[in-house]
Amino acid sequence: MSGIEQLAAKVATYLEPEQVNQVRRAYFYAEQAHDGQFRRSGEAYVTHPLAVAGILADMRLDHHGLMAAMLHDVIEDTGIAKEAICEQFGEAVAELVDGVSKLSQMDPRSKAEAQAKNFQKMALAMSRDIRVILVKLADRLHNMRTLKGMPQEKVRRIARETLEIYAPIANRLGMHSIRVEFEDLGFAAMHPLRAARIRSAVARARGKREARATQIEQALNACLARKGLTAVVSGREKHLYSIYKKMRRKRSFTEIMDLYTFRILVDKVDTCYRALGVVHSLYKPLPGSFRDYIAIPKANGYQSLHTTLFGGHGVPIEIQIRTHEMEVLARSGIAANWLYQSAGDGQHARARRWVNGLLELQQRAGNPLEFIESVKSDLFPDEVYLFTPKGRIMELPRGATAVDFAYAVHTDVGNRCIACRINRQLAPLSQPLESGVTVEIVTAPNAAPNPNWLNFVITGKARTHIRHALKQQRRGESVRLGQQLLDKALGSLGCGLTQIAPAPMQAALAEYQLKTQEDLLEEIGLGSRMAYLVARRLTETLGEPLPVSQGPLAICGAEGLALSYGKCCTPIPGDAIVGCLSAGKGMVVHLDGCKNIAELAHNPEKCLPLSWAKNVKGEFNVELRITLEHRRGLIALLASSVNAVDANIEKISLDERDGRTGIAHLLISVTDRVHLARVIKRLRILKGVLRITRQKG
Template sequence: MPGIEILADRLSTYLGPDQVNLVRRAYFYAEQAHDGQRRRSGEAYVTHPLAVANILAEMHMDHQSLMAAMLHDVIEDTGIAKEALTVQFGETVAELVDGVSKLTQMNFETKAEAQAENFQKMAMAMARDIRVILVKLADRLHNMRTLDAMPHEKSRRIAKETLEIYAPIANRLGMHNIRVEFEDLGFRAMYPMRCERIRAAVRGARGNRKEIVNKIEASLTHCLEREGLGGEVSGREKHLFSIYKKMRGKRKAFHEIMDVYAFRIVVDKVDTCYRVLGAVHSLYKPLPGRFKDYIAIPKANGYQSLHTTLFGMHGVPIEIQIRTREMEELANNGIAAHWLYKSSDDEQPKGNHARARRWLKGVLELQQRAGNSLEFIESVKIDLFPDEVYVFTPKGRIMELPKGSTAVDFAYAVHTDVGNSCIACRINRRLAPLSQPLESGETVEIVTAPGTRPNPAWLNFVVSGKARTHIRHALKQQRRSESISLGERLLNKALAGFDSDLEHIAPERFQVLLDAYQLEVVEDLLEEIGLGNRMAYVVARRLLTGDSNEQLPSAAEGPLAIRGTEGLVLSFAKCCTPIPGDPIVGHLSAGKGMVVHLDGCKNIAEIRTNPEKCIPLTWAKDVSGEFNVELRVELEHQRGLIALLAGSVNAADGNIEKISMDERDGRLSVVQMVVSVRDRVHLARVIKKLRILMGVTRITRVRA
């Protein structure tokens, strides 16, 4: 009993007597529900929910969160239904308990997927009520503190998940104290030897540092007194995991990291922060480029402070953080420090809480757009690590983006439609590549054009989860519409063999086939055909005769005309590089759609006569675009050879995409080049221009 009474005393300092009694009631309910259950350490199970509630009480959380903490394992471990909790404690508490229960591990095929599915549930729960995640973080923190009772393999898995997922979430919500504890406990479980080494080294270094720390602290305090500025100066110790991360990431020795001395100055108001900054800059010389103003532009998690690095006594670097008491409280407890639920329901969240809310809304949007949970977790893990750049819109609005973001990330951060229709960008009013990483302070302007689509190549350089997810989503939609269009043409062509077409097929026939293939709508069937997953002629037979074995008359089957603009579901084979005018054949490849080969290409010789794999093609009259052809040119070696060839190709309106040269002997050279042309007539013109060059002995088109 004493455990709950100690907690009740602590709660009575900031909660009313009725609210404390509700928390007490939740404790006794949990004690009864978990009766007879024990933790791995041998203690009664109810000690765990009580410890979780104590962690939340340190953050001065509201009574509903504390009740949810007491009951958070009841649904999962004791079989009591959510409805029973609703009757006993009200809907809000039952929803919180249910939200926390949904975050617990479930059985999936792979560990990665299990973690990802877990994460999705967490995001969904977070978006409904942030308190769910705070209870979950407190639950995870107590589990981490008692990790020693677990088997080694399990404790390592839990620690890895904590470092990868829970510590970044605590960081994103601005909860510094919890993040530091997660990282140090996780580090100890993952790498016990390394942790102990660094701990011993820190203990050893502490003695040598004490004198310097005291001297710097005294000189900073004296400086503030002299200027008439009130403020508390304290030395900051680096925690073990941050030392380890810096040693690994920056490849520095332990003594190099410990050579930096860190201090924090806490003052009463914002105005004083800037006056203190001026005072310390006059005491010691500031290091250029190391000043950061997170008060004017807070971090994504709401963190505010002034950061500066100074050259102290004997040239030792001193890192200083200057902040108000409110900022200090927020830096340590994050979102819990300005609790939304302390305000009335109609009051809108302000400042830091609104910023965290915006982030959660973004997470939910990613979750809805992502194709699957693994794609979702990849996106969110990128966005969880808050190394940001701050750039301006042309109207002067500050946009916050992950480090390494490009103009495409910026475009999607402004609006999905801006991202999807982006064609170019101006950085500081100058045209720049879309792939150029943005720097803080730059002004970015996006040039859009109606009807444009995202480029698949953007996926190679975007860094924000939102951009990646929306590009993939748009490409999937584009690929689907192009697959349906190609599938419709292929099926119509196959039906022409029976003197029929899609318009004359009864809807009931389609429904029977859709049921057989377990598809929902006709578009799904056409997409399957366009992607090469189902054969058009087999589908045609079944539609017309209900039988997949009867042969279609082949005489009526003319070749399918292609324009070259069919998009993602039609590609040209790199082995034989067909161009308009060449005799061609289409190879249907499952999942990829149609790959166009030359009729005599050796790579498809074995399947050339198989109507399930290959279909005859022809070029449409209105074919457009440029096509690559590989040429091999043998000529006498001479100075300026490449320039001569490039000039000739250019004179024939061609373009060299790639060129390489081999010397056969001292006199002869062989040049391999990839040239883009419109069709065979254009290629003949390019070859004619090359033939008249002096010294050219032979030109051949390279084919498989």
């Protein structure tokens, strides 16, 4: 019997005859399209889509999904257009095939960018039809099974991509069997020698374990039978990649193999809890090891009771207890939606929520590489379960913080977050959350994301939305700064921005290839375009303008991300200052006379005089160099003296000069020069302080 007839016989057990014929027709169309194409093994190329369809038939996928599997490489490898497939097989199949196909006619700067763009395209298709990811997973699974004969560099690249993206996706969708095969095949391809050694060690250890495993299994069966519980008890084999990951976490092979794992399958949920009581009466449970994933399922829908027991002679025994239906869901995940039409509905809804989250990440991400990094960070295998004040359960990756939680609740909650309460107690926003705690987010109407949040958030959604909000915030601040700079430049030429007619403005925008006046102001604020040159361009039609002297541009310290302060000279309010425009960074404020900008100081296009506004806000860092004698407790005295005059020490370091003296470098935050003078005066009276100077470069 030919390959297609074997497949037809398999799918005929759950599809209508007409649907089976449509699958056959898709196969013959693919066979003709791939005519003359061969795999590296020498087989006709059509054997690959046929094998992919076979994997999906084991999941009992519908006929549209099987047809898409047959045709999934036609657009990409044969030049047949999507429209032709749509005409032959309908729009549903064509959309599935297009969703799985890689982007063509693309000139990416790197393979990573190509991977990112293709995954971004697939995520968009997944949001329309979840079957896209099932076809792609089956396609990748068959490719992993047939890597032999490929160049080693390509093998490693495909294996790494599988371990980093496709295995976590299979796990996220609850498809345990496929995830395990991905991991073991990927591990063997990436590290063949390590895989071979672990496989050999497992085979040697198996013989020693069998007698004890059989003894434990018989004891469990006998105990359950005495209590009148009908259950299926079976040992669980550890897979190679799981052993390897545990060994990477500094656990010895002997320690890993000494743990015996058993699965107990029962008929009903309440029987799960009764069986748990029975096994706890047989062996002592390890304190803190119990996990109830039935009451609170994992993010991928997995449900089970987990406990660890001390068996005879102190042998640790890990027990998983679940119903037969939960076992099907644990193995097949979202595919259970097709295996058992009702069993996978909850799984399908979870998958849909995850895919919709991917779509939101895609819309907010600045570029494909940023998107795929966000997706990778979201594919965590372990979750923590948290509660909102109203009792709603939230699932987040282990290590998530209150900011991750805030964005999981709603984007607006994250953007306006200013503090959090964990179990009604105020806590830092950066504190990793633990399962079972209640998290309350405190918001303020005018709050905005802090760039420092990017240092501790771990979810892709939080990271993407913070970046997006900061970009919008930076744009608004850059536009305002750009308007100030352009107004000042135009003022020096005898006019103002409001006096510029629409025609010259549109002509300038066309010349600079910009769409709106805001875009132009943003480029000026970011230092990518010189305000004086733009002003000259806008006033060309007014004749030769007369220069008008103007005072320096006043800054108030609240300009935000569009304005920064030079770390080389740390200017503070009261200092004479200049602004240096840096392309892409905006304006950097330096001390007048700072050596680092000596070459630009006389260039009016790059440097402009600044002054401090009367209502300067905020705190500013300044560095002090203190020569002091070696005295016990002097550093503590320095710190308490700075604190006594309402200043903060941001950083402190000490260099030895000789046996008697040393030099302390203090980075402190002050409000202005008067505040700094108070700090220096307070430090000078300390016994042992010999000299204080302010570092200005």
